[in-house]
Amino acid sequence: MEYECREERYVSLRAIISDIHANLEALQAVLADIESQGIKEIYCLGDIVGYGPNPRECIDLVMPCNVCLLGNHDQGALFDPEGFNKGAEEAIFWTRNVLEQGGPGSEKRWEFLGELPRMHREDKQLYVHGSARNPLNEYVFPEDIYNQRKMERIFALVDQTCFQGHTHIPGVFTEDLNFYAPEEIDFKYQLGKQKVLVNVGSVGQPRNGVPQSSYVILDGDWVYFRRVDYDYETTAQKIFAIPELDNFLGERLREGR
């Protein structure tokens, strides 16, 4: 799938990434894909750490992003983790230990994480990790289109477009309660008058059935869904070698689940 530059662009051109989860191989592959298209502006919707084996390296790579939000796993590493399953919680404690070990850049990383905002608003666009209603923790899954009450309340808080992550499942939710996976819309969607929620998918732990990283490019009023190959086997092997990280966290990368 090739991203085609359109001549009438330059209204805004940015990459939006989310849910890196300390997966260095995935983040490097996505940043290379972004760079190869001449895109300079990157927004990150949170969950830089948690689950994966390279929290320090990933924080360092994300720091220069133009906008970066706090995710629930980032918050878990900063404070007491709440509401996580056992594997996720153990990964958060391991992550905190790694970040607390000190060494070069340690203080700067804590400071960076500690100052991340929970949302970002720009014109009629909202950027959150989870949802407009609960930026840090609420999941908006594809099946929520059948939960009219929930969706109406969330859409009421959105002026036009809300970019979000958290579920690791990319796609577009429309105000008339449809969900479109990227492959159903040829990996692109034109923003119009209708309000939409755009889930950008996950860089470091895809759960949409493909073992590739997801992110989006916003080019004017077009959203392009990208998929990027990365060396998930290397990441999985690193996870297997760390006793505190559940092996399942490596196995799931092979299938994107």
Ligand SMILES: [Fe+2]
């Ligand atoms: Fe996440």
